[in-house]
Amino acid sequence: MIYLDNNATTQVDKEVLQVMLPYLETEYANPSSMYDFAKKPAEALKIAREQLRDFYGAEDVKEIFFTSCGSESANMAIKGALNCNKSKRHIITTKIEHPCVLNTYKVFEKEGYKVDYISVNSEGQLDVDELKEKVTKDTALVSVMWANNEIGVINPVEEIAEIVKSKSPDTVFFVDGVQAAGKIPIVVRDTQIDMVGVSGHKFHAPKGVGGLYVNKKCRLTPLINGGHQERGMRAGTENVPYIAGMGKAAELAKDSLSYEASEVKRLRDKLEQGILKNVFNARLNSSLINRVPNTTNIGFEYVEGELILLHLSDYGICASSGSACTSGSLEPSHVLRAMGIPFTALHGSIRFSLSRFTKEKDIDYVIEKMPVIMDKLTKISPFQDELNALRNLRK
Amino acid sequence: MWEYSEKVLDHYRNPRNVGKIDDADLIGEAGSLACGDSLKLYIKLDGEKIKDAKFLTFGCGSAVASSSILTEMIIGKTLDEVRQITNKDIADELGGLPQEKMHCSVMGQEALEDALKKYYGKDVEIGFAKSSSDKVVCTCFNVTENQIWEAIKINGLKTVEEVTNYTKAGGACGRCKGAIQDILNTYYKKQENESKLTPTQKILKIGKVIEQEISPQLQKDGGDIELVDIEGDIVKVKLIGVCSSCKNASMTLKTFVESILKTKVDSNITVEQV
Numbered sequence: 271m272i273y274l275d276n277n278a279t280t281q282v283d284k285e286v287l288q289v290m291l292p293y294l295e296t297e298y299a300n301p302s303s304m305y306d307f308a309k310k311p312a313e314a315l316k317i318a319r320e321q322l323r324d325f326y327g328a329e330d331v332k333e334i335f336f337t338s339c340g341s342e343s344a345n346m347a348i349k350g351a352l353n354c355n356k357s358k359r360h361i362i363t364t365k366i367e368h369p370c371v372l373n374t375y376k377v378f379e380k381e382g383y384k385v386d387y388i389s390v391n392s393e394g395q396l397d398v399d400e401l402k403e404k405v406t407k408d409t410a411l412v413s414v415m416w417a418n419n420e421i422g423v424i425n426p427v428e429e430i431a432e433i434v435k436s437k438s439p440d441t442v443f444f445v446d447g448v449q450a451a452g453k454i455p456i457v458v459r460d461t462q463i464d465m466v467g468v469s470g471h472k473f474h475a476p477k478g479v480g481g482l483y484v485n486k487k488c489r490l491t492p493l494i495n496g497g498h499q500e501r502g503m504r505a506g507t508e509n510v511p512y513i514a515g516m517g518k519a520a521e522l523a524k525d526s527l528s529y530e531a532s533e534v535k536r537l538r539d540k541l542e543q544g545i546l547k548n549v550f551n552a553r554l555n556s557s558l559i560n561r562v563p564n565t566t567n568i569g570f571e572y573v574e575g576e577l578i579l580l581h582l583s584d585y586g587i588c589a590s591s592g593s594a595c596t597s598g599s600l601e602p603s604h605v606l607r608a609m610g611i612p613f614t615a616l617h618g619s620i621r622f623s624l625s626r627f628t629k630e631k632d633i634d635y636v637i638e639k640m641p642v643i644m645d646k647l648t649k650i651s652p653f654q655d656e657l658n659a660l661r662n663l664r665k
Numbered sequence: 666m667w668e669y670s671e672k673v674l675d676h677y678r679n680p681r682n683v684g685k686i687d688d689a690d691l692i693g694e695a696g697s698l699a700c701g702d703s704l705k706l707y708i709k710l711d712g713e714k715i716k717d718a719k720f721l722t723f724g725c726g727s728a729v730a731s732s733s734i735l736t737e738m739i740i741g742k743t744l745d746e747v748r749q750i751t752n753k754d755i756a757d758e759l760g761g762l763p764q765e766k767m768h769c770s771v772m773g774q775e776a777l778e779d780a781l782k783k784y785y786g787k788d789v790e791i792g793f794a795k796s797s798s799d800k801v802v803c804t805c806f807n808v809t810e811n812q813i814w815e816a817i818k819i820n821g822l823k824t825v826e827e828v829t830n831y832t833k834a835g836g837a838c839g840r841c842k843g844a845i846q847d848i849l850n851t852y853y854k855k856q857e858n859e860s861k862l863t864p865t866q867k868i869l870k871i872g873k874v875i876e877q878e879i880s881p882q883l884q885k886d887g888g889d890i891e892l893v894d895i896e897g898d899i900v901k902v903k904l905i906g907v908c909s910s911c912k913n914a915s916m917t918l919k920t921f922v923e924s925i926l927k928t929k930v931d932s933n934i935t936v937e938q939v
Contacts, residue, residue: 574702576725580677593701593725600806600829600836602701613699617723650683650729652705652721653698 272632274541275588276472277419277449277565277623282515283474289518290476293511301508302499311510318517325520326466326483327457335500336513337480340448341370342493343467344413346482346504348374350490351411351442351465352383358410358440364388364396364425365608371413371446372604383410393557394423394609398430405437412443416450416466420592420605420621421556422565424454431462442488448472452523453530453562464488470512474625475519479512526626534624535563537633541622542566544637549644550664551657553615555606564624567592567606569615570644571660572653578620581643587636592619614656669726670760676730681737684719693780695772700806700833702728702769706735706776713743720776727759727766731773734758739777748781750774751819752831754920767831771816802844805837813845817852821932825849856932867930868895874929875902879922883908890922898933900926914938 273281292310299308301315319331328334337343348371352361363375365387379385386404389397396414405412412434417424427445434443447456447466452473458466465488470479484490484503496505545568546552555567570578575593582589592603593616601607602616611619622636648657669677686707696703702724709717718736722729735755739747752770756762762770799809816822816831825845829835835842862870875892883889888908894901902922904914911917915938923936 572698572723574724574728577677577729580726584678600701600833617698617701650680650721651723652703653723654685654721 272587272635274622274624274628274632274636275590276625276628277422277621278590279471279477280474280625281627282476283519283522285522286475286515286519290511290515293514297510301510302497311508314510314514314517315508318513318520321517321521322481322483325451325456325468325524326481327455327459328483329459330486332501333483333486335482335484335504336508336516337467337482337504338478338509339480340368340446340467340469340472341480343448343469343480343482344368344370344444344446345374346490346493347444347465347467347484348378348411348413349493351444351488352378353491354489355410355440358408360384360386360406360408361411361413362386362388362401362404362409363413364390364401364415366390366394366396366418366420366423366605367413367415368419368446368448371415375413388414390423390608392610394418394421394555394605395557395560396425396430398426398433401430402433402437405434405441407438407440409434409438409441412441413446414443415446415448416456417447417453417562417565418605419449420603421567421609422449422561422623423557424450424560424562427463428461431464435462449565450562452519452526453534453564455527458483458485470516470519473519473523475516476512479509479516481516481520529626530563534626534628537628537630538564538566538622538624540630541624541633541636542568544633545640548637548641550661551644551648552640555609555611555615555619565621566623567619567621569606569611570618570620570647571614572651572657573618573644573647575618575620577647577650578618578643581647582620582639585635585639585643587639590621590623592621593617614653667727667763667766669730669763672734672758672760673727673730673762676733676759677726680720680729680733682717682719682733682740683721685721686717686719689719691780691783693776693778693783695775695779696724697807698723702772704728704732704772704776706732706780708739708780710744713745715739715742715744715747724769724772725766727762728769728772730759731755731762731769732776735773735777744781744784747777749921749924750777752816753819764827764830767820768833771812771831775812802848803832803834803836803841805841806833808832808834810848813848814852817849818928823849862931870930871895871900871926871934874926875922878929879925882921883917893939898931898935900934900936901939902936903939 297310299311301311319334322334323331388401414425416427431443434441442464444465445463448469450456451468464485466483468481471477492503494505551571553569555569575591579591592606686709689707690710691708693706705721707719718740720732722732752774755770755773799811802810822828825842828845835845888906891903893903918936926934
C-alpha cells in the first residue's frame with residue numbers, strides 16, 4: 271500500500287504509541303485526583319502542554335488548551351471569541367477555509383452577522399489587499415487558515431495579523447493551523463496572531479485529540495461547560511493517553527521540520543514533475559511557490575476524479591480528490607472553484623499528500639502507474655477531440 | 666468509501682463496449698462536463714434490433730459501470746424492448762448502487778431515451794427525456810419537472826433527499842428544494858386519488874390490463890397468462906403455453922407483468938405464479 275493521503279490523516283508514529291500505552295493500560299487515574307496514583311497522568315498532561323507550547327513557539331503553557339480535534343479547536347476559538355464580545359457584528363474569513371470554519375461562520379451569518387469571504391487568485395493565493403480593505407473597527411473576528419488542505423498554499427498569516435491589528439487592535443485573529451502543523455514552523459512568538467488550532471492526527475498522533483493556542487490577552491467564552499479542566503476553558507476529564515501522544519508527536523514533528531522542508535519536498539516535487547511530464551492531460555492546480563512541502567494537487571482533464579481514485583486504489587495507491595462524486599455532495603471542491611480552476615480539470619483533480627514516512631520507491635511507482643491509468647481512462651472519455659488537441663499540444 | 670457491488674467493481678475496472686461507432690444509427694447523450702458526468706451512447710441497428718452498442722462516459726465508477734452494463738442490456742434487443750428499460754433496471758442489473766449514486770443509473774436511462782427519441786420522433790413520450798415545454802426546476806444541474814416526476818414514479822421516491830440522490834436536483838445551491846417538495850406532494854396526492862379504487866374497481870382494472878396489455882405481448886411469443894385470483898395487493902397468475910416452461914418465467918413475471926400492473930393500477934401490487 272502506498273499512502274499519499276497524509277492531509278486526510280497520518281499514521282501514528284511508533285514512538286507516539288509507546289508514550290500513550292501506559293495511560294491506556296496501568297496509569298489510568300484521573301489526573302485531577304488527589305492520590306499518588308494520579309501523579310503520572312497529571313505529569314503527562316504537564317509534559318504534553320510544554321511540548322505543545324514549544325511546538326507553537328508560545329511564551330506560556332497557560333496559552334495551550336487541549337481539545338478533541340481540529341474542528342473543536344476552530345469552534346472553540348470562533349464561537350468563544352464572538353460570544354465573549356457581542357458588540358461587534360462583522361466577521362471575515364476566506365473562501366478556501368475548511369468547513370469547520372466556513373460552517374461555523376454560517377451559524378453567525380444566520381444570526382445576522384455580516385460576513386466577508388475573501389477571494390483567492392487562480393494559484394490559490396489570498397487577496398490580502400481585499401482583506402485589508404474589509405477590516406474595520408466593527409470587525410469582531412478574522413479567520414485565515416495557515417495552509418490549505420487541498421492545494422497546500424500557505425497564507426501569510428503573520429503579515430495578515432499585523433494588518434488586522436493595525437486597522438483594528440480589538441479584532442481577534444484566529445488561524446486554522448491544522449494543515450500547517452508538522453509541515454512548516456507555526457511559531458506564534460513575536461506575531462500578533464491571537465489563536466491557532468491544530469489537530470493531532472495530521473502530524474502522526476492518533477485521531478481524537480487537538481490543540482488550541484490562545485494568546486494570554488485574548489478572551490474566550492468556553493464552548494464546553496462543566497468542571498475546572500483546562501482552567502475552566504474546556505470542561506471534561508482530559509484524554510490523557512491521546513494528549514500525551516499528541517505532545518510527543520508535536521516534539522517529533524518539530525524535530526522533523528527540516529526533513530519536511532528538504533526531503534519530503536524533494537519527493538513531492540519529483541512526483542509532481544514526473545506526473546506533469548508523463549501524463550499529457552495533467553495540469554498543476556496550485557501555486558509553485560509558497561506551498562507546504564508535502565502537498566500537490568493535479569487536475570487530469572476530461573477524466574473524473576473518483577474514477578481515477580478507484581483505479582489508483584486498484585494499484586494500492588491512496589490519494590484523494592476534490593471531485594463531487596467522492597464526497598457524496600454533488601458539487602466539486604469549493605477551494606478549486608474559488609480558484610477558478612476550469613471545469614475540464616475541476617472534476618478530475620487529485621491531491622497527493624506525503625509525509626516523512628513516504629519512500630522514494632513509492633513515488634517512483636506512482637510516477638510509473640499514473641500514465642498507465644490515464645491511458646486507460648482517457649479512452650473512456652467522451653471528449654476525444656479535446657483530448658487529442660491536448661495530446662498534440664504536448665508534442 | 667462507497668459500498669459498490671462486485672458487479673459495479675467489475676464494470677468500472679473492465680468496462681465493456683467502450684468506444685465510438687462511426688456509422689451509428691442512433692446517438693444518445695446525457696449529462697454535461699460542467700455537471701460532473703456525461704454519457705454518449707452509440708447504437709447500430711439491424712432493422713428493429715440493436716446490433717451493436719458502445720459508450721463513452723465522463724464520470725465516476727458507478728457512472729462508467731452503469732453505461733457499460735447498459736450496453737450489455739440493450740445489445741441484441743429490439744427497440745421496443747429497450748424502451749421499457751428504466752434506471753431501476755440498470756441499477757438492479759448492477760446488483761444495486763449506493764443511494765447517492767442512483768443518478769448515475771438515471772443518466773444511463775436518459776442517454777438511452779435520447780437515442781430512442783431520435784428514432785421514434787420527438788412527439789413520442791419516453792420517460793425522462795426532456796421536451797421543450799418541460800419546465801426546468803433545478804437550474805444548477807438543469808433538471809426538469811418531467812425528469813423529477815419520472816424518477817419519483819419509477820423508484821418510488823418519497824423525500825427531497827432521495828430526489829437529489831437520483832436526479833441531482835437540489836444538490837448544489839438547494840434553492841429548488843421547495844419546488845421538489847411541491848412535485849412530491851402533487852405526485853402523491855395524485856396517486857392517493859388513483860388508489861381510491863374500490864376493491865371491485867381494482868379487480869376489474871387488473872383484469873383489463875392483463876387482458877388488453879399483458880396477454881397480447883405474451884401471445885406474440887407463443888405464450889399467455891391467466892388471472893387466477895386476487896388477494897388484496899397480491900395478484901396470482903398462471904403462465905400458459907411456452908411461457909409455462911420458459912426458464913425466464915420468473916423474470917417475465919417481475920419485470921414485465923408486475924411492473925405494468927404497478928404503473929397502471931397500483932404500485933403496491935406483487936405478482937405470484939400459481
